Amino acid sequence: MEKLIACCGLDCSTCDARIATIADDDVLRAQTAEKWKAQHGAVGILPEMINCTGCREEGVKFSHCAECEIRNCVQSKGFDTCADCEKLEDCALTVDLHKFVPEALENLKSLN
Ligand code: SF4
Ligand code: SF4
Numbered sequence: 001m002e003k004l005i006a007c008c009g010l011d012c013s014t015c016d017a018r019i020a021t022i023a024d025d026d027v028l029r030a031q032t033a034e035k036w037k038a039q040h041g042a043v044g045i046l047p048e049m050i051n052c053t054g055c056r057e058e059g060v061k062f063s064h065c066a067e068c069e070i071r072n073c074v075q076s077k078g079f080d081t082c083a084d085c086e087k088l089e090d091c092a093l094t095v096d097l098h099k100f101v102p103e104a105l106e107n108l109k110s111l112n
Contacts, residue, residue, distance in 0.1 A: 002111060006055035006065075007074040007081045008097055009104030017052040017062050056080070069093055083108040 004013040012018050016035070020028035029050040037045050053059030055071055065071065070093050074082060082088050088108060098105040 003056050004054050005081060005107045005111060006071070006104075007079075008055075008068070008070040008094060009082065009106075009108040010055070010097075010101065011103070011107060012052075012054035012057070015052070015054075017050050018054050021051050021053055021060065070097070081108055081111060083111040 004011065004018075006012050016028060016032040019025070020032055026047065029047040032050045033045045033047045037043055049063060051060045052062040052065055055061075055065055055068075070082065073093055074080070074085075077085065079085055082091065082094055085091070088094075089105070094105075
């Protein structure tokens with residue numbers, strides 16, 4: 001399941017968008033849209049936008065994940081994830097995420 005660790009270290013296997021996509025579960029899509037609206041103040045999130053197979057899997061991406069700066073950086077360097085980068089613990093792009101979701105950094109470290 002290593003491939004379900006996102007470029008940034010988030011665990012796509014536990015992400016409601018991916019779970020709803022794999023199960024084609026419209027109830028979970030609606031719940032996830034409401035949850036993310038409340039959590040992130042993103043009022044434009046609609047249930048039909050909740051589709052994602054995972055950061056490093058083939059297939060559809062949730063809108064933010066398709067244009068994610070971290071994912072773009074990893075791909076531009078030819079890496080699998082930030083775990084392959086010497087700046088892993090000293091990166092301006094990931095510092096905020098890893099401060100708020102320290103498990104993401106731990107997930108990346110576990111890949112090495
Ligand atoms: S890439 Fe997709 S599955 Fe992974 S965290 Fe982002 S929305 Fe969730
Ligand atoms: S510079 Fe390195 S650690 Fe930072 S986002 Fe790019 S690949 Fe990840």
